[in-house]
Amino acid sequence: MQWTLVIPLKALARAKSRLSDTADDGLRPGLALAFAQDTVAAALTCAAVRDVAVVTDDVLAGRELAALGARIVPDEPAGGLNAALTHAASVVRTRSPESPLAALNADLPALRPLELTRVLDAAAAFPRAFLPDAAGTGTTLLAAAAGRELLPAFGTDSRIRHRASGAVEITLGAVDSVRQDVDTGDDLRAALTLGVGPRTAAAVAALKAA
Numbered sequence: 001m002q003w004t005l006v007i008p009l010k011a012l013a014r015a016k017s018r019l020s021d022t023a024d025d026g027l028r029p030g031l032a033l034a035f036a037q038d039t040v041a042a043a044l045t046c047a048a049v050r051d052v053a054v055v056t057d058d059v060l061a062g063r064e065l066a067a068l069g070a071r072i073v074p075d076e077p078a079g080g081l082n083a084a085l086t087h088a089a090s091v092v093r094t095r096s097p098e099s100p101l102a103a104l105n106a107d108l109p110a111l112r113p114l115e116l117t118r119v120l121d122a123a124a125a126f127p128r129a130f131l132p133d134a135a136g137t138g139t140t141l142l143a144a145a146a147g148r149e150l151l152p153a154f155g156t157d158s159r160i161r162h163r164a165s166g167a168v169e170i171t172l173g174a175v176d177s178v179r180q181d182v183d184t185g186d187d188l189r190a191a192l193t194l195g196v197g198p199r200t201a202a203a204v205a206a207l208k209a210a
């Protein structure tokens with residue numbers, strides 16, 4: 001089964017505010033872009049992924065991620081993350097209504113295509129399913145079968161909200177790279193231990209050199 005992924009990315013200048021003690025205002029946008037590039041590049045090489053749409057209004061990120069092969073969907077209706085995901089889901093579904101759909105965070109710089117395949121294969125057994133983040137409180141992936149609404153409830157404590165919404169929690173082991181989102185300096189260290197993609201490795205090297 002092949003999935004359509006929707007990856008949300010807010011404007012780089014506002015992204016990753018919780019990393020401000022790790023990367024200053026000059027370097028943080030580049031780090032956020034590198035996370036998104038490594039996430040999108042890994043997703044596009046995943047055998048279970050048919051296409052990737054990034055929902056963003058950021059011009060630079062849109063250009064760079066389109067160059068990797070992602071489709072760019074405008075960030076509408078300017079109502080925050082879940083509204084943007086619902087909008088993007090309806091846009092991609094008009095093009096491929098028969099595809100299962102999953103929302104994936106843009107901050108998974110250690111993402112491994114084989115682990116993403118395992119998560120998507122597990123999600124395919126349910127009408128809606130989600131993967132909790134490494135911290136155990138949030139969500140990194142929310143999946144909906146063809147014909148099912150995504151009903152995204154991302155944000156603080158989204159694991160509880162996705163569970164309450166009826167989505168089935170995916171409890172697979174050995175999918176750390178799909179769960180390791182990077183919000184804090186500790187998260188970044190954990191991702192580096194797993195092994196990050198080349199753009200994040202370069203951005204972190206620039207951070208250390210600054």
Ligand SMILES: Nc1nc2c(ncn2[C@@H]2O[C@H](COP(=O)(O)OP(=O)(O)OP(=O)(O)O)[C@@H](O)[C@H]2O)c(=O)[nH]1
Nearest residue numbers: 008009010015016017018055056075080081084106
């Ligand atoms: N398109 C879009 N993406 C969003 C929006 N808000 C958040 N995101 C994305 O959703 C994911 C989780 O977002 P957050 O944790 O709120 O933001 P963040 O930039 O990752 O980190 P913080 O600034 O530290 O909260 C990230 O991939 C964000 O780029 C939005 O309004 N529109």
Ligand SMILES: C=C(OP(=O)(O)O)C(=O)O
Nearest residue numbers: 138139154155156158183
């Ligand atoms: C939006 C979420 O991610 P983050 O941990 O980046 O806030 C979430 O977990 O629902």
